[in-house]
Structure formats: structure tokens, C-alpha cells
Amino acid sequence: MANNLVIRALKANSKSFDLSSKKMTQVPKSVARLTHVLILYLNNNYLTTLPVELQTLQSLTELNLGNNSLEEIPSVLRYLNSLKKLYLFGNHITRLSPEVLEGLHHLTLLNLNHNRITVLPPEIKSLSNIETLSLLDNQLEELPVEIGFLKKMVEINLTNNKLARLPKQIYSLSQLDRLYLARNNLSELPEGVIGLMKLRVLDVAGNRLSMFPVDFQFLTLKELLCEGNPFVKSELMESVQAVEVLSLKELSARRILAEDKSRFGVVHKALSYHPGLSLLLADWGSCSLCLQPFLTTWLECVRFVNLRKDMKMRSSQTIPVRVQLCSYKCFNKSGHSYYGVASV
Incomplete structure (x- = not known):
């Protein structure tokens, strides 16, 4: 049946070719004859690999391999130099081949949702044109610092992973508009958040945050999702220390x-x-x-920011934002709205 579809596509000079939901365990090598095809659908099958012959598809810009049985990104993809959109959701992928990533430098969208990926290799920086990267529902425990090289990134979805920290280099992504970090193990966001001046949507719901980083209130967010975090509470306590001895x-x-x-x-x-x-x-x-x-000695404080009043958002929720003061001398001055952070 697949070979008959290939013949029809050749005669029609089709720009897209659909072999989705065909219960295939292998892609027919005859598909390699479709050198004019721009979009290829191979999703919802039982594929574990792709034939090397598919490297002839040099015009291919979009490939959907979602919901198959792949354990890694097929090596043949490194030769598809025109590929811009790659869908690999719903497979069994545990690792990303550095060699394949280095051949996907024209990619603008990579969807790896619902896999078993634990690590992103440093070669992720090879995706220099990537705009959308989605790894929802994987097993990532950390991000490489090389994530900061992806200067064209607009959206990152890291929802439902095991991230305990983020590298500060993520704030180098000055074009980032949407950042989804819900349901991870984050206890803090790195300082330097002000670098994300184009960020409009931030989802950090269901983490372990006690407060937001310094200068968070200067972001021009349109939507902030942060429920399910153990944020510090506003409880007045007198300072028991008036001065400290600096080294x-x-x-x-x-x-x-x-x-x-x-x-x-x-x-x-x-x-x-x-x-x-x-x-x-x-x-x-x-x-x-x-x-x-x-340098290394400061007093950690918190300021309570109202999203509607201070950040011009629709929500009237109040959130804690981290503040750093250089000394108890400053902390004990009157006229400011900073709270010291204390264990009670």
C-alpha cells in the first residue's frame, strides 16, 4: 500500500506526503524517491529507525515522527539540511545524539514531548536557529550552560521534568517570550532575570520556590502562573542584630x-x-x-510585589521578590518596605 501511495505522490508532484497511522514498523525505501516533498508525516506508527536512503529528501522542511517507538533521533536526519520543524513526541528517546544535533542547524522547532530524556548534551548549542524547544514530560535534571547560545529562542517548554536548578545562562535568551517550568523541583530561579526583557508568559507552578529573584518586578509579564509553591509569608518580626563585622x-x-x-x-x-x-x-x-x-556578604530580604499594581498585570496576587541589602545598617533604616527573611 505504501509503495502505491509513493507512486501516486510522484505522479502528482505532491509537496506533502502522509504515511501516518499505517501500522508500519519500517519506512519503505521507495519514499526516498520523493525528493520534491516538503512535509512528511510518519507519526502514529511503530517505527524504531529510518532507512539511510531518506537522506535524498533534501527539500524536506517538516518531519513528523511523533508516537512511534524510536529510542534515539534517527542518524539519517543529520543529512536533511533543509529541515526546519521536527516532531519526535511520544517516543522512547533517552538521549540526543550530538552528531545528529550538529547537523540540524536550520531547525526552528523541535518537539521532544513525552520521552525519557535525562540530559541535554552541550551540542544543543548547534541548534543556532531554534525558536521553539519543547521537552514537556521528560526526566531532565539539569540544563547545560550551552542553552545560552540559542539566541533566537522564543519559547521553551520544560514542564513536568526533574529540574532542581537552572543555569544563569538561560537569561542570555533575550528573545524569549514564553517559558514553561511547571512541575519541576526548582527551589529558586537564578539571579539576572532582568535579562529576559521580552518575556511575557512565565509558568513556575508546582515547584519549591520561596521567592522570586532580584528585580523580578521589572519584567513586563502578561501572565504569571505560580500556584503550588511554598512562598515565604509576610510576618513582622523585630531585627535582633544591628550591625555585623565584615571580613x-x-x-x-x-x-x-x-x-x-x-x-x-x-x-x-x-x-x-x-x-x-x-x-x-x-x-x-x-x-x-x-x-x-x-561581594559575598549581604542580608537577604524580601519585598512583596502586587502583580496588578507593580507589574501592570490583571491578577491582584501578591508575590515575594528577593532583595539584597549590603548591611544591617541599611536594613534598620526607616522608610523602606523590605522584610528580613527569618526561620520561625
């Missing part, structure tokens, strides 16, 4: 960081000759009250 390292670092603000100063010029010191100072922060820099 010599911290005092020195704060002085250097303050002097380094002047791009024409002696300290800024001198740091270029001490790359080790520059690396040590790279993770500095800024006090939300006095705006002075600090």
Missing part, C-alpha cells in the same frame, strides 16, 4: 568595586592586568537601598 576580604572587595565604577579611574585600569581578581569580583551585587556594591 577584610569583603571590605577590600567593596572598596575596589566602588572605585571600579569610574571607567576612567586607576582601579578600573589596574584590574585589566589582574584577570584572577576580576574573576573573583565578577559575581558582585548591589544593595537595593543604598546601591553600594558587595
Whole structure:
């Protein structure tokens, strides 16, 4: 039957070819003759691999292999240089072949939902044109830092995985519009969220978040889903500490960081000759009250942000956003709305 369909498609010069739901365990090699086809549907079958002959499909831009029995991405796909959309949902895939990923650099959409993937290899960075990446319902425990190379990314769906943390490089995705992270094991989001200035939809429901990262309120979100997290509560308690003793390292670092603000100063010029010191100072922060820099010693506080009032969203929900103050001296000043975080 499949061969007859191939003959008909050849005569009709069809741009799409549908072999979905044919109960196939193998793709007929005759499909390789359809060199003019742009879209190929092979979903809802019992395929475990693809014949190498399919590398002749150099015009193919969309391939649907969803709901089959694949345990890895077929190696022949690395030769399909025109492929832009690839659907692999509902298979038994446990790993992504680095060699295949390196051949899919024109891909704009990759759907790997409902598989058994535990790790994304560093070669994920080869998908330099990817705009939509979906790994809903897998077994991912972490993301590689190379995710930050996917500069054209618009949507990432990582719902229902086992992620305990996110790399801060995810905030390099300046075009990201939708980020779905529901039902993972996230206890925090990395600092630097302000890098996602085009983000409109964020779903972090069903995680373990106690608060959102610094400057979260400056995002221009349209939708935030965050139910099912153990957020900190607003309970007034007096501070039992008025001042702290900073280490010599911290005092020195704060002085250097303050002097380094002047791009024409002696300290800024001198740091270029001490790359080790520059690396040590790279993770500095800024006090939300006095705006002075600090390195490793700060007071963790929280500000309660109303989504409607502070972020111009429809919801009137109030969420906790992390704030960092440089000292108890700042914390004990009057006139601010920051709460210290305490165990009760």
C-alpha cells in the first residue's frame, strides 16, 4: 500500500506526503524517491529507525515522527539540511545524539514531548536557529550552560521534568517570550532575570520556590502562573542584630568595586592586568537601598510585589521578590518596605 501511495505522490508532484497511522514498523525505501516533498508525516506508527536512503529528501522542511517507538533521533536526519520543524513526541528517546544535533542547524522547532530524556548534551548549542524547544514530560535534571547560545529562542517548554536548578545562562535568551517550568523541583530561579526583557508568559507552578529573584518586578509579564509553591509569608518580626563585622576580604572587595565604577579611574585600569581578581569580583551585587556594591556578604530580604499594581498585570496576587541589602545598617533604616527573611 505504501509503495502505491509513493507512486501516486510522484505522479502528482505532491509537496506533502502522509504515511501516518499505517501500522508500519519500517519506512519503505521507495519514499526516498520523493525528493520534491516538503512535509512528511510518519507519526502514529511503530517505527524504531529510518532507512539511510531518506537522506535524498533534501527539500524536506517538516518531519513528523511523533508516537512511534524510536529510542534515539534517527542518524539519517543529520543529512536533511533543509529541515526546519521536527516532531519526535511520544517516543522512547533517552538521549540526543550530538552528531545528529550538529547537523540540524536550520531547525526552528523541535518537539521532544513525552520521552525519557535525562540530559541535554552541550551540542544543543548547534541548534543556532531554534525558536521553539519543547521537552514537556521528560526526566531532565539539569540544563547545560550551552542553552545560552540559542539566541533566537522564543519559547521553551520544560514542564513536568526533574529540574532542581537552572543555569544563569538561560537569561542570555533575550528573545524569549514564553517559558514553561511547571512541575519541576526548582527551589529558586537564578539571579539576572532582568535579562529576559521580552518575556511575557512565565509558568513556575508546582515547584519549591520561596521567592522570586532580584528585580523580578521589572519584567513586563502578561501572565504569571505560580500556584503550588511554598512562598515565604509576610510576618513582622523585630531585627535582633544591628550591625555585623565584615571580613577584610569583603571590605577590600567593596572598596575596589566602588572605585571600579569610574571607567576612567586607576582601579578600573589596574584590574585589566589582574584577570584572577576580576574573576573573583565578577559575581558582585548591589544593595537595593543604598546601591553600594558587595561581594559575598549581604542580608537577604524580601519585598512583596502586587502583580496588578507593580507589574501592570490583571491578577491582584501578591508575590515575594528577593532583595539584597549590603548591611544591617541599611536594613534598620526607616522608610523602606523590605522584610528580613527569618526561620520561625
